Amino acid sequence: MRMPRGLVDESALALLEGYAWLPGLRARSDTGVAHTRLLGQRAVGLCGVDAARFFYDEDHVQRRSAIPIPLQKTLFGRGAVHTLDGRDHRDRKAFFLSVLTTGAVEGIAESVGETWDRRAAGWRPDQELVLFDEAARAITRGVCRAVGIPLAEAEADDVARDLIAMVDGFATPGPRHWRARRARSRREAWMSDLISAVRNGRLEVTPDSALDAAARHRDADGRELATEVAAVELLNIIRPTAAVSWFVTHAAHALHRWPQHRERLAAGEEEFAESFAHEVRRFYPFAPFIGGLAVRDLTWRGEPVPQGAMVLLDLWGHDHDPELWDEPYAFRPDRFVGRDIGPFELVPQGAGDPATGHRCPGEPTAVAILAGLAGRLARMDYEVPEQDLTISLRRIPARPKSGFVFRPRGRREPDVTARTSRPATAPAEPAPRPRSESSPAPR
Numbered sequence: 521m522r523m524p525r526g527l528v529d530e531s532a533l534a535l536l537e538g539y540a541w542l543p544g545l546r547a548r549s550d551t552g553v554a555h556t557r558l559l560g561q562r563a564v565g566l567c568g569v570d571a572a573r574f575f576y577d578e579d580h581v582q583r584r585s586a587i588p589i590p591l592q593k594t595l596f597g598r599g600a601v602h603t604l605d606g607r608d609h610r611d612r613k614a615f616f617l618s619v620l621t622t623g624a625v626e627g628i629a630e631s632v633g634e635t636w637d638r639r640a641a642g643w644r645p646d647q648e649l650v651l652f653d654e655a656a657r658a659i660t661r662g663v664c665r666a667v668g669i670p671l672a673e674a675e676a677d678d679v680a681r682d683l684i685a686m687v688d689g690f691a692t693p694g695p696r697h698w699r700a701r702r703a704r705s706r707r708e709a710w711m712s713d714l715i716s717a718v719r720n721g722r723l724e725v726t727p728d729s730a731l732d733a734a735a736r737h738r739d740a741d742g743r744e745l746a747t748e749v750a751a752v753e754l755l756n757i758i759r760p761t762a763a764v765s766w767f768v769t770h771a772a773h774a775l776h777r778w779p780q781h782r783e784r785l786a787a788g789e790e791e792f793a794e795s796f797a798h799e800v801r802r803f804y805p806f807a808p809f810i811g812g813l814a815v816r817d818l819t820w821r822g823e824p825v826p827q828g829a830m831v832l833l834d835l836w837g838h839d840h841d842p843e844l845w846d847e848p849y850a851f852r853p854d855r856f857v858g859r860d861i862g863p864f865e866l867v868p869q870g871a872g873d874p875a876t877g878h879r880c881p882g883e884p885t886a887v888a889i890l891a892g893l894a895g896r897l898a899r900m901d902y903e904v905p906e907q908d909l910t911i912s913l914r915r916i917p918a919r920p921k922s923g924f925v926f927r928p929r930g931r932r933e934p935d936v937t938a939r940t941s942r943p944a945t946a947p948a949e950p951a952p953r954p955r956s957e958s959s960p961a962p963r
C-alpha cells in the first residue's frame with residue numbers, strides 16, 4: 521500500500537529526482553505547499569516572493585542545527601557562517617562583506633580574467649579542452665592571487681580539483697561525497713597553516729587581503745576566531761568562487777544553443793553582459809533549495825509549519841515560476857536589461873539582504889567573473905566537437921555531461937579584439953527543461 525505523501529521520508533526520492541523533486545511535490549499539492557519528511561524530520565516546502573520573505577525572517581526560520589552534517593563536511597565546513605544566527609551571524613557575515621567590497625570584487629574578476637587570458641594564449645589551435653576544467657583552473661589561480669593566498673603553480677591544478685570536488689559532492693551519498701570530504705580535509709589543513717603562519721608572523725601577508733582579514737577577524741565578543749574556523753571561512757571565499765565554473769560552463773552552453781547572443785556580449789556591452797550573467801544564474805540549475813528550522817509553531821497561508829520542522833525554500837522553482845517570469849523556460853538575457861532586481865525576485869544565491877540575512881555575499885563576485893568570462897567566450901573563436909551536452913536535472917549540481925569540450929581555432933591572442941564566432945556544430949541537445957527523466961515537470 522502506498523503511504524500518503526507527508527508521512528513518508530522522501531530523502532532517497534529527493535536525491536533521485538534532483539531539481540524536480542520539490543517543485544514536483546509542490547505541484548501535486550492543492551496549495552503549492554509541500555508537506556513531507558526529509559532526513560527523518562518533518563519538512564514543509566515553500567516557494568515565491570512572499571515565501572522567501574517568510575523564510576528569511578529570523579523570527580520564523582533559523583539555521584543553527586539545520587545544516588546536515590554531510591553538507592558541513594563537504595560544502596560549508598564546521599562552524600561556518602551558514603550555521604549561525606542572530607548577532608553571531610551578523611558579526612561573521614560582516615567579515616565576508618568587508619573583504620568583498622566593490623573594489624575587491626573588481627580585483628577578483630580582473631585577476632581571473634587576466635589568468636584566463638594568459639592561459640588562453642598558451643592554448644594550441646585544435647587542442648581539445650574541457651571548458652569546465654579550464655574555468656576552474658583560471659578562477660582558482662585568479663581568486664587566490666586576488667585574496668592574498670600564496671599558490672605555487674605546481675599545486676594550482678590540485679587545488680582547483682579539490683575546490684570543485686567539495687561542491688560536486690555535497691548532494692550525493694556516493695564516491696563524489698567521499699572525494700569531497702577528503703578534499704575538504706586537505707584544504708582546511710592548508711588554510712589553517714596559512715592562518716597560523718600569518719598570526720605568528722611566519723608569512724608576510726598583503727594588508728587587508730582576505731587572508732589578512734580572516735587571520736585578524738574577531739567574533740562578537742572580541743575573541744580571535746579559532747584557527748580552524750578562520751580556515752573554514754577563508755575556504756568559504758575561494759571554494760564558492762571556483763564554483764562559478766559551473767555558471768561559466770552553462771554560459772558556454774547557452775552561447776552554443778542560442779548564438780544570437782554572442783554579438784552583444786562580444787561587443788563588450790556591460791549592461792548586456794551583466795543581464796546575460798543573471799539569466800544564466802536564473803535559467804540553469806545550481807542550488808535546488810535551501811533549508812532552516814521553524815523557530816516556533818507557525819502558519820504559512822493557513823498551512824501549519826510546526827516548531828522544529830525543516831522549512832525548505834524552493835530556489836529552482838522560484839526562478840522558473842511563471843507567476844514571476846514571463847516564459848520562464850526561454851533563455852532571454854534581455855529580461856534583465858534596464859531593470860532593477862528586487863531583493864526577493866531572483867534567488868539562485870538566496871534572497872533578502874546579504875548583510876542581515878543568509879543571502880550569498882558572493883553574488884557580485886559571481887556575476888562579475890561570469891560576465892567577464894562569458895564576454896571572453898563570445899569573442900573567442902572555437903569549434904564545438906560532437907559530445908554529450910545533456911544536462912541531467914537528477915544530478916546536483918547539474919552541468920553539461922561533457923563539461924563542454926571546445927577546440928580553439930587559429931592563433932590565440934590576448935582578449936582585445938571583439939570577434940564574433942559561431943559554433944561549427946549545430947546544437948543537438950534540447951534546452952534544459954525542468955524535468956528529470958521520469959520526474960514530473962514543476963510548475
Ligand code: HEM
Pocket residue numbers: 601602603613616620756757758760761763764765766767806807810868869870871877878879880881882883885886
Ligand atoms: C556558483 C556561484 C555561487 C552560488 C550558486 C552560490 C549560492 C549560494 C547559496 C544558495 C547560498 C545560501 C543562501 C542562504 O542560505 O540563504 C550561499 C551562501 C553563501 N555564499 Fe554563495 N554562491 C556562489 C558564489 C559565492 C561566492 C563567489 C562567494 C564568496 C566569494 C560565496 C560565499 C557564500 C557564503 C559565505 C555564504 C553563506 C552566507 C550566510 O550564511 O550568511 N558564494 N551561496
